[in-house]
Amino acid sequence: xxxxxxxxxxxxxxxxxxxxxxxxxxxxxxxxxxxxxxxxxxxxxxxxxxxxxxxxxxxxxxxxxxxxxxxxxxxxxxxxxxxxxxxxxxxxxxxxxxxxxxxxxxxxxxxxxxxxxxxxxxxxxxxxxxxxxxxxxxxxxxxx
Amino acid sequence: xxxxxxxxxxxxxxxxxxxxxxxxxxxxxxxxxxxxxxxxxxxxxxxxxxxxxxxxxxxxxxxxxxxxxxxxxxxxxxxxxxxxxxxxxxxxxxxxxxxxxxxxxxxxxxxxxxxxxxxxxxxxxxxxxxxxxxxxxxxxxxxxxxxxxxxxxxxxxxxxxxxxxxxxxxxxxxxxxxxxxxxxxxxxxxxxxxxxxxxxxxxxxxxxxxxxxxxxxxxxxxxxxxxxxxxxxxxxxxxxxxxxxxxxxxxxxxxxxxxxxxxxxxxxxxxxxxxxxxxxxxxxxxxxxxxxxxxxxxxxxxxxxxxxxxxxxxxxxxxxxxxxxxxxxxxxxxxxxxxxxxxxxxxxxxxxxxxxxxxxxxxxxxxxxxxxxxxxxxxxxxxxxxxxxxxxxxxxxxxxxxxxxxxxxxxxxxxxxxxxxxxxxxxxxxxxxxxxxxxxxxxxxxxxxxxxxxxxxxxxxxxxxxxxxxxxxxxxxxxxxxxxxxxxxxxxxxxxxxxxxxxxxxxxxxxxxxxxxxxxxxxxxxxxxxxxxxxxxxxxxxxxxxxxxxxxxxxxxxxxxxxxxxxxxxxxxxxxxxxxxxxxxxxxxxxxxxxxxxxxxxxxxxxxxxxxxxxxxxxxxxxxxxxxxxxxxxxxxxxxxxxxxxxxxxxxxxxxxxxxxxxxxxxxxxxxxxxxxx
Numbered sequence: 131x132x133x134x135x136x137x138x139x140x141x142x143x144x145x146x147x148x149x150x151x152x153x154x155x156x157x158x159x160x161x162x163x164x165x166x167x168x169x170x171x172x173x174x175x176x177x178x179x180x181x182x183x184x185x186x187x188x189x190x191x192x193x194x195x196x197x198x199x200x201x202x203x204x205x206x207x208x209x210x211x212x213x214x215x216x217x218x219x220x221x222x223x224x225x226x227x228x229x230x231x232x233x234x235x236x237x238x239x240x241x242x243x244x245x246x247x248x249x250x251x252x253x254x255x256x257x258x259x260x261x262x263x264x265x266x267x268x269x270x271x272x273x274x
Numbered sequence: 275x276x277x278x279x280x281x282x283x284x285x286x287x288x289x290x291x292x293x294x295x296x297x298x299x300x301x302x303x304x305x306x307x308x309x310x311x312x313x314x315x316x317x318x319x320x321x322x323x324x325x326x327x328x329x330x331x332x333x334x335x336x337x338x339x340x341x342x343x344x345x346x347x348x349x350x351x352x353x354x355x356x357x358x359x360x361x362x363x364x365x366x367x368x369x370x371x372x373x374x375x376x377x378x379x380x381x382x383x384x385x386x387x388x389x390x391x392x393x394x395x396x397x398x399x400x401x402x403x404x405x406x407x408x409x410x411x412x413x414x415x416x417x418x419x420x421x422x423x424x425x426x427x428x429x430x431x432x433x434x435x436x437x438x439x440x441x442x443x444x445x446x447x448x449x450x451x452x453x454x455x456x457x458x459x460x461x462x463x464x465x466x467x468x469x470x471x472x473x474x475x476x477x478x479x480x481x482x483x484x485x486x487x488x489x490x491x492x493x494x495x496x497x498x499x500x501x502x503x504x505x506x507x508x509x510x511x512x513x514x515x516x517x518x519x520x521x522x523x524x525x526x527x528x529x530x531x532x533x534x535x536x537x538x539x540x541x542x543x544x545x546x547x548x549x550x551x552x553x554x555x556x557x558x559x560x561x562x563x564x565x566x567x568x569x570x571x572x573x574x575x576x577x578x579x580x581x582x583x584x585x586x587x588x589x590x591x592x593x594x595x596x597x598x599x600x601x602x603x604x605x606x607x608x609x610x611x612x613x614x615x616x617x618x619x620x621x622x623x624x625x626x627x628x629x630x631x632x633x634x635x636x637x638x639x640x641x642x643x644x645x646x647x648x649x650x651x652x653x654x655x656x657x658x659x660x661x662x663x664x665x666x667x668x669x670x671x672x673x674x675x676x677x678x679x680x681x682x683x684x685x686x687x688x689x690x691x692x693x694x695x696x697x698x699x700x701x702x703x704x705x706x707x708x709x710x711x712x713x714x715x716x717x718x719x720x721x722x723x724x725x726x727x728x729x730x731x732x733x734x735x736x737x738x739x740x741x742x743x744x745x746x747x748x749x750x751x752x753x754x755x756x757x758x759x760x761x762x763x764x765x766x767x768x769x770x771x772x773x774x775x776x777x778x779x780x781x782x783x784x785x786x787x788x789x790x791x792x793x794x795x796x797x798x799x800x801x802x803x804x805x806x807x808x809x810x811x812x813x814x815x816x817x818x819x820x821x822x823x824x825x826x827x828x829x830x831x832x833x834x835x836x837x838x839x840x841x842x843x844x845x846x847x848x849x850x851x852x853x854x855x856x857x858x859x860x861x862x863x864x865x866x867x868x869x870x871x872x873x874x875x876x877x878x879x880x881x882x883x884x885x886x887x888x889x890x891x892x893x894x895x896x897x898x899x900x901x902x903x904x905x906x907x908x909x910x911x912x913x914x915x916x917x918x919x920x921x922x923x924x925x926x927x928x929x930x931x932x933x934x935x936x937x938x939x940x941x942x943x944x945x946x947x948x949x950x951x952x
Contacts, residue, residue, distance in 0.1 A: 136281045139325075143289060143318045150310035171483060175552075180945045182550060182696070189695070191759075192752035196702035199695055206697065211949040 462501025517870035552621030784919030791912030798905025
């Protein structure tokens with residue numbers, strides 16, 4: 131009885147643990163691909179500087195900071211933020227963040243799972259990519 | 275059943291070792307499927323340990339005394355609740371609980387991050403499984419709760435043996451706070467393994483931004499909360515159950531859970547500086563390594579028997595393994611930190627001493643100095659034994675002499691730190707922020723002096739408490755006023771929204787408030803009074819403003835103990851205010867071990883604490899000890915406030931692209947306009 135129970139437990143655990151070795155699609159663990167990108171880092175730092183700025187303004191309104199301190203700190207944060215925005219511009223992000231993110235996701239997907247990448251078609255009028263099977267362009271509304 | 279339990283533990287060990295090697299192999303080969311398999315092994319090993327735990331609970335519930343653990347820590351007359359709680363009533367079972375909690379935490383981490391941080395996760399899993407394997411090995415081979423009792427027959431043959439009844443659960447442990455105190459403390463000790471694992475993974479993968487900190491912030495906070503609650507419950511237990519009138523005795527085991535709490539507190543503060551300013555990166559990694567190791571060190575002290583303590587868990591077999599494990603972890607972590615130093619460079623330097631950064635830094639230094647002082651005092655018997663050959667124990671005076679000044683400085687920083695501006699604060703700003711707190715604190719100091727208070731530390735403590743209290747009230751008051759002006763909400767609503775809008779900051783302030791309340795309670799210690807008297811019914815004793823009149827002495831019997839109970843009427847100003855019934859219990863199963871059941875009358879101003887010490891030497895009278903402990907109530911109340919404040923900081927945020935920075939998209943856009951307009 132005991133031996134049967136133990137045997138059963140081993141079999142269940144074995145099947146559960148070893149299945150991924152044979153079943154899961156072989157999407158390689160692309161360390162470089164999924165690592166934090168320069169974009170992630172810049173965006174995180176931008177968010178942090180913005181939140182520092184907001185806190186600073188709030189603390190000033192609370193009457194906790196002298197005018198001098200406020201102006202000095204604000205100027206510091208703003209120049210930091212401006213520099214970050216420049217860097218983001220350099221990456222071509224500032225114009226349309228959503229589009230950049232979409233593109234980034236599509237690229238990662240395509241690299242990770244080459245078989246499953248969505249097929250797209252270029253819009254003849256504006257040049258935007260649309261998934262296959264769509265009749266109209268999501269960007270300009272032109273007929274595909 | 276006991277064989278099944280051992281088997282489940284062995285299976286769990288195999289699975290966790292497989293998880294350790296498979297995750298490292300998967301990372302090395304960049305094979306996602308191997309990592310997945312390793313993650314499943316972590317979850318399967320958790321399930322297997324759960325089975326082992328259930329089998330031990332079954333053995334306990336059915337009083338199977340052929341198992342040593344069951345025979346040692348339960349008896350037939352014990353209520354079912356305590357039978358189950360006896361799981362952690364002895365060394366080996368509590369180790370199983372430890373292993374179980376570790377496995378559950380590892381399983382949760384794996385599940386939470388099954389789609390995230392794919393690059394770090396193999397190493398996180400490896401660290402978690404390494405940690406789990408170590409404890410499993412100890413649990414299976416050195417301290418197995420499923421070991422069966424054997425009897426050596428004449429002629430040298432061994433035979434299984436099952437005594438008719440067990441030895442019973444240590445009566446001191448038969449108290450509700452004691453039942454939940456160990457599991458809660460364990461959640462606190464063990465939880466630090468998660469941020470530690472992420473820190474190591476971040477070091478290995480060279481991703482030393484604040485990702486690992488943000489990911490583990492909640493883990494750290496929850497762990498820290500559990501450790502704090504565990505400490506408080508332990509204190510409450512000591513207060514109500516040990517009957518010596520206090521709640522903290524600087525016992526080595528108390529100290530060993532205080533140390534990771536202090537280091538964890540330092541860590542919680544210093545990560546803010548990294549998140550906000552990109553500074554203190556090396557420090558933070560080092561701090562979490564220290565915190566994790568102090569947690570392990572805590573178990574080492576509790577279990578190795580290296581130092582005598584009320585927590586008689588001693589089993590010297592284990593000590594040396596803990597020592598090797600700690601040295602190995604420390605060595606490996608330090609090597610990694612030194613090797614990755616170039617990635618841990620600070621993004622800026624400290625501008626001024628009068629800045630919030632430096633306040634955080636001081637706070638960290640003080641917490642670590644406190645931690646080191648506690649470590650030194652705790653280890654002194656061992657160190658003196660090495661050097662001089664005799665164990666010299668350091669008593670509470672040492673800890674109080676060192677702890678009180680450090681504690682007061684920390685209290686001061688609690689008030690000062692949050693009011694400093696980042697980078698540099700001008701004197702003008704300081705005047706604005708500190709005018710009222712300083713005035714009101716000094717006013718209180720003068721009033722106390724005029725009222726005849728002369729104790730230096732008491733004066734400083736109350737003055738600083740007032741100072742910090744006013745700074746916190748002022749923060750809420752001024753913040754709410756700004757919000758009222760901006761949104762037009764009424765004051766109460768604005769204050770609630772202010773808190774919810776910036777949970778980390780205002781939740782943090784509430785925790786600071788709790789610290790003040792607890793300091794008020796701790797300061798009350800300076801005024802404790804105590805008196806003892808041998809009494810018979812009809813006698814009276816006097817303590818403080820109370821007159822205690824003994825009216826009855828009664829002896830009786832409950833399921834698993836006999837008791838003697840004194841009934842005392844308490845008068846204050848000639849009026850009867852309370853009847854109190856301190857008890858002395860003698861437990862049948864535990865070789866007549868006795869406990870004192872304290873009678874407690876607790877008010878915010880003071881506790882009246884009455885103990886029946888037992889019959890006097892001539893057997894005709896009953897020894898009654900009464901304590902008046904001012905302000906103790908505030909310690910427990912402060913603890914409750916601390917839990918509330920921490921829970922507020924843990925409330926989930928609304929998700930937005932600026933979730934980490936707690937900004938809405940609109941606010942971010944507004945700020946961006948401002949930046950671009952320059």
